[in-house]
Every structure is written in C-alpha cells, then in structure tokens.
Amino acid sequence: MKDKQAYQDEILNEVTERDYQFGFESNIETETFPKGLNEDIIRRISAVRDEPDWVLEFRLKAFRAWQKMTPPTWPHLKLPDINFQDLIYYARPKPRKKPNSLDEVDPEILDIYNRLGIPLEEQKALAGVAVDAVLDSVSVKTTFQEELRKQGIIFCPISDAIRDYPDLVRKYLGSVVPYSDNFYAALNSAVFTDGSFVFVPKGVHSPMELSSYFRINARGTGQFERTLVIVEEGGYVSYLEGCTAPQRDENQLHAAVVELIAHKDAEIKYSTVQNWYPGDKEGKGGIFNFVTKRGICLGDRSKISWTQVETGSAITWKYPSTILKGDDSVAEFYSVAVTNNYQQADTGTKMIHIGRNTRSTIISKGISAGHSQNTYRGQVHVKKSAVGARNYSVCDSLLMGDKCGAHTFPYIDIENRHATVEHEATTSKISDDQLFYLQQRGLDEESAVNMIVNGYAKEVLRQLPMEFAVEAQKLLEISLEGSVG
Amino acid sequence: MKNWLDKMPKRMNWTDYFEKAPHLWPDIAGRWPGFIQAAKEKAAAETARKGFPHARLEAWRKTPLNQWRTAAVEPAGVSRRVSDGRLFPAATIHIPLTNGIPVATWHEENSISFGRLSEAVQQMPEVVKQYFGGLQRLSDDAMTDFNTAYFKDGLFVYVPEGTGKVRLEWTNLIDAATAHLWNGRMLVIVEPDNEVEMAGTDIAEGEAISIGTRVAEIFVQRASTFRFYGWQQLNDVSALVGHYFMQAADEARIDGFNFPLNGGLLREEVWADITGSGARVNLHGFYAPAGDQQTDERIFVAHGAEGSFSHQQFKGLIDGRAKALFNGRILVRPGAQQTNAYQKNDNILLSDEARAHSLPFLEIYADDVSCSHGSTTGSLNGEALFYMQQRGLAPELAQRLMLYGYADEVIGEIPDEELQALTRRLVRAKIDGRLSSETDIFALVREEILSPVE
DSSP: OHHHHHHHHHHHHHHHHSOOOTTSOOOOOEEEOOBSOOHHHHHHHHHHTTOOHHHHHHHHHHHHHHHTOOOOOOSSOOOOOOOGGGSBOOEEEOOOSOOOOGGGSOHHHHHHHHHHTOOHHHHHHSTTEEEEEEETTEEEEETTHHHHHHHTOEEEEHHHHHHHOHHHHHHHTTSSSOTTSSHHHHHHHHHOOOOEEEEEOTTOBOSSEEEEEEEOOSTTBOBOOEEEEEEOTTOEEEEEEEEEOOOOSSOEEEOOEEEEEEOTTOEEEEEEEEOOOOOOTTSOSOEEEEEEEEEEEOSTTOEEEEEEEEOOOSEEEEOOEEEEOSTTOEEEEEEEEEEOTTOEEEEOOEEEEOSTTOEEEEEEEEEEETTOEEEEEEEEEEOTTOTTOEEEEEEEEEEESSSOEEEEEEEEEEOOTTOEEEEEEEEEEOOHHHHHHHHHTTOOHHHHHHHHHHHHHHHHHTTSOHHHHHHHHHHHHHHTTTOOO | OOOGGGGSOSOEEHHHHHHHHHHHGGGGTTSSOHHHHHHHHHHHHHHHHHOSOOTTSTTTTTOOOHHHHTOEEEEOOOOOOOOOOOSOTTOSEEEEEETTEESSOOEEETTEEEEEHHHHHHHSHHHHHHHTTTTGGGOOOHHHHHHHHHOOOOEEEEEOTTOEEEEEEEEEEEEOSSOEEEEEEEEEEEOSSEEEEEEEEEEEESSSOEEEEEEEEEEEOTTOEEEEEEEEEOOTTOEEEEEEEEEEOTTOEEEEEEEEEEOSEEEEEEEEEEOSTTOEEEEEEEEOOOTTOEEEEEEEEEEOSTTOEEEEEEEEEEOTTOEEEEEEEEEEOTTOTTEEEEEEEEEEEOSTTOEEEEEEEEEEOOSSEEEEEEEEEEOOOHHHHHHHHHTTOOHHHHHHHHHHHHHHHHHTTOSOHHHHHHHHHHHHHHHTTOOOTTOOHHHHHHHHHHSOOO
C-alpha cells in the first residue's frame, strides 16, 4: 500500500505541477491489455486491481449478460459499427519523469482551453473545489480528502472504496443500474475501471462542491467509469463532473455508469459539463458517449437534481434519470445540449414516479447547428402508486441552419388519475426580429446570436455551480462558432 | 367470380393468417389486374417476413393484441345485410358497406364515380393504376401489408376536377354474428378544386369477435378540401386497426375528426403527407374508452413542402380499466421551410385503473419553422369543481358539465352545425355512460333529436 501511495503522489505532482494541457495526449506510458473482451480479460482487470471475489463475480455476471445483448437500435443516431473486440479495455498510466513541451499540443485546442480559462491550477485555486483527477483508468489522487474526512464524507476513487469500504460498495453497486440494465451498462459493469465514490453520512451537509475531472487518454482505449454517490438521511452533496479530451482521429468509446442514492431528506445535486472532442468539421473522429445515469430518491422528501451541459462528443446517448420512490421526493433535470458540425445527440431523462406526491421538473434546451442531429428523448412514468404526482416538462429546440435536425420524443405514461403531468415543447430558429433588434443596437451577428443563445440556455446554466456556469457559457459560444451566417 | 377466401381453412388464428400468407396467395391469383396482383403478392411475402406485430416493436409496444392474436376467426364473406343508419344528414350520397365492401354496384352521379374497387379497375383502370398503393408505402407496419395481401375488395371514390361540393357518407356494417376477420380498403381521389366531405361509421352487429383492418388511400389535389368524420361503434371483443393515408397537394386542405365510441381496440393511424406548398391539415379526435377498451390514435403529419400548416388536437377521457394512447408525430422534411405545426393532447383519467400514454413527437429537419406541442394528463380541476359545487351544483353534475366542456373543445371545431350537434349527443351519451357497445347509435341520435337533454 505504501508503494501505491508513493506512486499516486508522484503522478499527482506530475499532473498538477505543470500547466494543465487539455487536449494534449499526456504522454504517460500506459500498461495496456491486449484488444478484445473475454472472461480472461475481465479476470485480469479484476486481478490487477486486487479486487475481492464478489466484484469479479459482478463483472462476470455482467459480461455474460452483455454477450446476450445487442446495442439499442431505437436512438435517433446513425451509429457506426463498433467492433467491441477491437477495443482495449484496460489502460493504466505509469509514471514518467518529464512532461513533454507545450509545442506538441494542437494550438487550436490550446487556444480553446485558454479561452475557456480552465487550467487545473485555476480549478484548484477556486475555493472549495476538491478535484479527483482521473487519468485514464486509475484515479490518481483525491485532494481535500482530509477535510472531507473530518465530516465523515468519503470521496475517493471507486477502486479505493471497494478496498476500504467493501460493505458500502457491495450494498449499493448495481442497486440503481443493475448489471443487466442495458447493453452499455452491462459492458460497463463488466469492465469498469474507476470513477468516483461519494458517501455523505447522516445529517452532513458537504462543505464544498465535489468535483471530478475525467479525461480520456491513450489511443484506442475506452473509458468505463463507475460513479456511486450515496447520501444518507438529511445529507447534502453537490457533485461536479467535467470532461475534456485530446483531439484525435480515432473514435473512442465511452460507457459510464452513474448511480445516485438519496435517503430520507437527502439531496444530491449532480452537474455535468461535457465537452469531449466532438470530431472535426467533416465529422471525422470524436468520442462516442454512451452513458447510463440514474438516481433513486429512496427516502421520503429526498431530492435529486441533474444538470448537464452537453457540447462535446461525436455521439451522445445519455438519459440521466430519477426513480422517485420516497413519498414527497423531488427530481429535476436541467439540460442544454449543443450539437454542431456532424455531432449526434440523443439525450433526455426518465422520471419514474412511484411515491406519493412526488414531483419532477424537466427543462431541456437543445441547440442544433451545422449538419448535426439533436434529439430530446424523455419519459415520464407515473406508476399506479404515485398518488398526487406532478411533472412539468419543457423541451425547447433551436435550429441554426437548414442542414441540421432537432427532434423531440417524449413518452408520457400515466397510471394514476391523481397525477398532473404537463409537457410542452417548441422548435424554431432564432427569430429574425430578435437578431435585427440586437444588430440594430450595434452588436455584430455573432455576438447577437451568442447573447440570444445564452439567454435561451440561462434557465439551465443558472442551475450550475458558479465556476461551472461561467465555463459553460463560454463553451456554448465556442461550440457554436462558425454556425452563424 | 370464385372467392379465393372460400378455399381457405374455415377458421384460423389471426397469427396463422400472417404466417400462411404466401402459401395462400396463389389462391388470390386471377382476380385482379397485374399491378394489384403484384402488390398483393409482394405484400403476402412481407406479411410473412415481418410476422405478427410483437410487443417489442415501437409501434405496438403499448398495444397488446393478446386478446386477438390467437382468436380463431374466419374470413368475412359477402353479406347481404345492410345498415341504413346515417349520421350525416347533409350527405347526398350514401354508400352502405358490409365488412368494408360496398353493397351496391358501380355508380356515376354528377360526374362523381364510386363503387367497388374491383369495378373501378374495369371502369377506370388508368386512374386506379395511377393511385393504388401510392401512399401506403409511407408505413412499414405489417398490418398494411396484411391488409394488402388479404383484402377482397374495397370502396373507390373519384371526384373529378371542378365538381365542387360533394357530401357523402358510408356506413360499414361489420358482421360479428360469428368470429370474423375482415379487411377493408379505400381509394379516394379528389381532383383539383373540390370540396368533399365524407362521413364514415363502423358498426358491428353481433357479439362475436370481429377483427378488422383498413387501409385507406386518399389523394387531395390542388386547392381541394377534404373533410372526414369517423365514428366507430363495435362490440367490446372486436378490434379495428385502420391506416388512413392522405396526401395534400398545393393549397389543399384536409380536416379530420375521429370519434371512437366503443370497441375492444380502436386503433387509427393517420398519415398526412403534405407534398404541396400552402397546404393545411387539421386533425382532431376525442376518445373516451371505458371498461377494458383501448383506443390508439397515431397521427403522423409529414411536411414536405414550403409554407404548410398543420394542427393536431386530440383529447381523451379514460375510465374503467381502459387505456388510451396518443402518438402524434410532426415530421418536417428538409427544405419544408415556413412550416407551422402544432399538436395538442390532453387526457383525463377518471378511474384508478385507467391509463394514458401520450407520445407527442417532433422530428424537424428544416430551420425556418415554428413547431410546438403540448400535452397534459391529470384529473379534473379540483378548484373548478369546488367552485361549481359552491354555486349549488351537485358534484356529479358539476363533473359532467366540466367533461362536456372538455369534449366540446374538440366537437366545437366541427364546421357543420348539424354534425356538431349530433356528435355532441353521442359523446355526451358516452360521457354519461349511456352509450355502451350495445347501444344503437342511430336510434340514440334520433331519440335525442326529439328530446334533447341540454
């Protein structure tokens, strides 16, 4: 264990002591398994991580289920044929003495990062943000851990949690997203390597935002994070997830699973800014992002709030969902999804009402530009037991250009007559009147569009923690660059 | 003419008809001209290839057919029974159908031609050839293939250019004395500059299972208006799965009103394909399934030309263990700029076992558009109910009044006043629980005209 600690410290220093080179393929050598997926590979993943038997069992069960499954065909996505046997399922960074110079970084990418203003140093400087930097598959180090520890909050890589808190992990892992839930979740359950574990004990209000920066690294590997957040009775946590990725030609697969558990009177706020490499202007390359995110409001009066700003990835397949089991529990979903060039996104949420007087809100804002396709897909399911359930959904889509598509597929299934469910959606372009008005006030067209887009997305952006909101706003502008006129 | 269906086994499960379609097909040969034969042959193969719709298909996920899947039914023969029931007093042409097939023979009246499809292929072969099957391909539902493979005959209506105002009505008597399968077909051509109103009622006679499919293809050409009204009154063990394909050319207008009254499963799939600029499509419906009934309204409006308009308004009231599904879809094809499309779906659940599914879809591939939808599901507004009770109305009456008003938002859109009043009576009777599957709706309408309950 001592060796591991030293090793982690070394990597952490490497990462933190230099400028954060977003988009730069960190030249950290990786211990990489051969391509392909079979029970041997899974046993090796489990062995190299010193996992207890029950984790290996979980993985194998998932793998066997996965083998019998096929990727879903219902999303409004044109998926390339992914050869799942042609991927590397495990890569671990090894320490290396010197980072390479900035010259190797794609200047275009560097420019974007500078404009976003999000070097790690700055993130560190932002008061109250704990960073769990995930480089490829092994979580490197968790900062601020000591302070959290004082409050009884556990915030660590899930691999550490499996080692240090096996009972907790065993109790909750797969309890919200079963290993056989869907094709990508089963794949994740079989091969997951890291992600974060958060546990907030009874009555504790996390004193800071917990933040995890995920990065994809090493050519040809996918990342399979597993995140588990548990908040006990009366607790509160706000969790931030943000991603950047290096520019590359090869498509990369990403299949994460996130599980949230909110006990009685607990609240979880889960925010994501996702700006992975979307592919180039011709639609070449980019990340494939297949994510299963689901939370359960287990106890009465619990609350789960999802906020996402999705601007990256070539393909996004993601439906952060909430099961409202406890009476009077509350769920929210706020989303801005931007697609440009040849990006495709099929994203939305599911609200499953089981408890009495449960309430959910869905605010989704889609923006499509270029040749992209942007789909909102969401379900509101009020079960028979959900007396007095309420849902309010608004799904707006903005089209920029006549080559893109914006689609809205709500599924509203109501089995209780004492429920009230309202859904509305609009699709349109930016109104000429608004543009004219702003231009007439002296703004150029691009600034005018940015202003309108920001106003359009504000309802969602203001749900983000402050530092994320600023970053996200800039991200929208950059993502839509060149789509005007 | 030899009836090929007579050669088939007396009774089969509905699923068997699917699986055996290609084997039975040779028996169909010899009756129709080549292009229809070819279509039937292809459809028979497709029927067998696709198989009976299963619950994993998106289009059938919420519509369990279990009750009918294994029901032994025999093909409906030609019946001499006719219904003279009418709901559209202004109609000057009345076409009685039995099991989807016109009873009377070929007719020409004021330049309008109508009759059986099998006669139309003799009388106006070129017209039939030009239009038959032209819209059906919009859907890949196995039910449309099934219908094509198995239909025996159908209704053909041709309104030539500049005929003007035409009002017609058909009443389809479905033979449910014994368990039957029937497959209705319609081909309606409305040439430019006409105003055609068509009312259609499906009524089942008898208490046995009847399973019906219908494929209607309706062409509405330049600057013509086509308005249709539908009522379905079947018994509670019968099912009707209808596909209504409509095409709207330049400046054409389509208005549709559908009122499923009773039936085990009343499923309507409407495809309005807007191919002309400036076309307008308004589709309305009010459904009130009760008991174990299910209604499905699947409304697909495809905008394929500039400056077109569409509006969908569907409202439902679900009681008992009933289930209602609304799947509205607006598709704006690339280049269909200045599209203005709106869809609205409201559902009220009246019982603890009732279920509503609302799927208002938008699929937009053009940017200069204004498309929106709204959907609400819930119970009656408690405050409004309280207000009315507080003004001295009994709770039951207050609820009834509110439901009447709720339904009237759809009924009030019917332009023909007589039809509006008559539909209001039918729908109110259904709301009041006075219109069951055994009710003679024609008698009910007559009675109520004599003694209105306003």
